[in-house]
Amino acid sequence: MTSNNSEASVISEPKYPEVMEAPRYSCALGGAISTALGIFGTVPILHSGAGCGQAHLNGQAYGCGENAGGPQGGTSTPCSCLVEEHVIFGGENKLRNLIQSSIELMDGDLYAVISGCVPALTGDDVESVVKEFKEKANIISIKTAGFIGNSYKGYELFFLSTIDQLLKPLPVKKGRINIFGVVPYQHLFWKGDLKVLKGTLQRLGIEANIILREFNGLANLLEIPAAELNVVLSPWNGHEIAKSLQEKFGTSYLTFPGVPVGPKQTSNFLLQLAGRLNIPEEKVQEIIEEEERIAYRFIEYLGDVHILGLPHPYFAVVADSGTAIGVTQFLANEMGYLPETVIITDNPPQEARAEIIHQLSVNIESIFKPDIIFESDSHKIRLKLRDRSFLVLLASSLEKFIAADLGATVHLSVSFPSFDRLILERSYAGFGGGLNLMEDILSKTVAPL
């Protein structure tokens, strides 16, 4: 792919996409389980082989800052554990029994039957089995054969199934928005970022339904149609959800290229949002001024470390498109770091790539524009980071040892998978998010003792 912008050089597609080492996401089923677990009170019921749930725990949950699956996830997940018998004769009876016992044994507000590759191939009529339980519990079925896509696709399918099977039109509440595009267990800082954004928006009088990480998960889901606007924080993921909600409930939507990191992006985000929600600009400016003052006052504390320890370093980013845009723009536009290369790992669709390239070239204020590479294969990422000069590497924990080999390079895990840090409510979002990011980068290099 070649950019229209002459300043950004973009390296082409991998030649052998069918072979991939350590991709930066799980399958569609993984994304759907993640989303179910992110919406508290939802019990995922897996209609799949036993390995699917286990792989989610080891691959997706641990990979997202060493998080466990929670009370309904991990090894507590109900699963039909399909074996050959069910492949040949069908697994509908087993699923029926599993749903029955899960409703009896697992407390939950919503049961999400997530079916994987096996029932998709053998043609189990999962929907009709799920329908039998509609009277007994809130239950939905999500058809996520693993092979139909990655975690991002699974996230979208979860919500698309919810829209089809659960949501009913509601009167629109003024100043209420839904936030999409932050995939739990895939976006490392999903818990923290959503909390921060909700708080920031509250100051503007906007009631943000973040759906995830709140105890009233089902109520949040059911209230999706009550929103005045849907906001998608990703250059591509979650757009389908917003389009579907627009078709079904007439809710318009606003997309933002990623979770905003630091004062500039957050101010921009608030101004755009306020424009769409007809909030007076003076009110927004007032809050921006107040927040920026705090953020920039605190950034002064890191001034000496920044100038003496690691002044204007070249940096490389290996991350999903949303995180990459947020982090790169903050470091380049607000800290004066020099972007060397940005490797986008979430395999965005072709039609979204021009916008991502625009965000990472035109919207970078530095005269240095990064090389933009779309690559999900860990081996090829390793090769593409060779013969480059950078002092900071913001990537996944898979790149940790590349940085170690380079000697002085600082490595920080900011993208999936990150097995080398525990992430609970850490957040790089909002006005103060940039401070957190600088804290994490500079703590790695600040002094030997």
Next chain:
Amino acid sequence: MRLYLRPILSLSVRAIFACFFINKYQADYYRLSLKSAHFEVAIVTKIRNIAIYGKGGIGKSTTSSNISAALSEEGYKVMQIGCDPKSDSTNTLRGGRFVPTVLDKLRSGKRIETNEIVHEGFNGILCVETGGPEPGVGCAGRGIITAIELLKQKKIIEEFSPDIIIYDVLGDVVCGGFAMPIREGVAEQVYTVSSSDFMSLYASNNLFKGIKKYSKSGGALFSGIIGNSINLPINEEIIQDFAANTKSTIAGFVPRSLTVAKAELQGKTTIEADPDSDQAELYRNLARKIISNESRYVPAPLGTDELKAWAESWYDRLLQHNKNQEQQDTEPVKSDLKYYELKPDSAKAKVK
């Protein structure tokens, strides 16, 4: 030095003589087999694995069972494995009764005993049915794979050591499961039962595609089309033309016959129910040809458009034929068997 060489020399001389005797012995057997008009069980040194495919309802189970019956009469130990979820391949070998299938036993979850899945039928023929799921549920293709793997695991073939195994397989080769018998290490020779109907020949063409694919990895090769339900010369012509176009051969033609229908109603093969009938003799001839047919090759399946064009080329001729037929309707009907005497020589000439 010489002391060492002597015993070695004498050993090698003995070995050469031994080889000579073995070769002579074998050559005699082969000569016997070539001369013999009938079969000599002793000459079969290896199990003959034959797969018979065909579109559903085309008569492949009837044909397979009659071939099995004919071969068992000749003294062969035959095993017939029905690879169809309907599991009715071996019915006519077992008095019209269904036998418990391999997958039924697997589903029960209990330990599987050999005698529970291998059942003796007419004249000692070993009958096995792979079975499968209920219609519209599960994956029948995977069922066939599992059943055949189970037969291998349980060493069923070794235990019964049949001379000939006939796999009777549902024939559209719609997925990998139904191609299982033509993959490496199962059958070596494949026949297809086909009428002159376009859909039946379409299924045969699909089978050819399957064979072509697996032929590269040591899979089964094709040995001939068995034309079934042949009523009129034009039916035969259509199949012959299809064979010419797909570079395949014809193993034989079997006419439609009431004798077969009667026998099936009794739950028997024609060979068992009416052993002296012309039709029974016809099946015996077909069985003989199949067992003596060593020809194996990769056919040339037609592409979808080619197949359509070929079928259209027959359209006008069939129309003309139907017109003639209407004129002849007033004339008394001839016995179909009179026209169809097997022509082994002409059929043989086509075999490469």
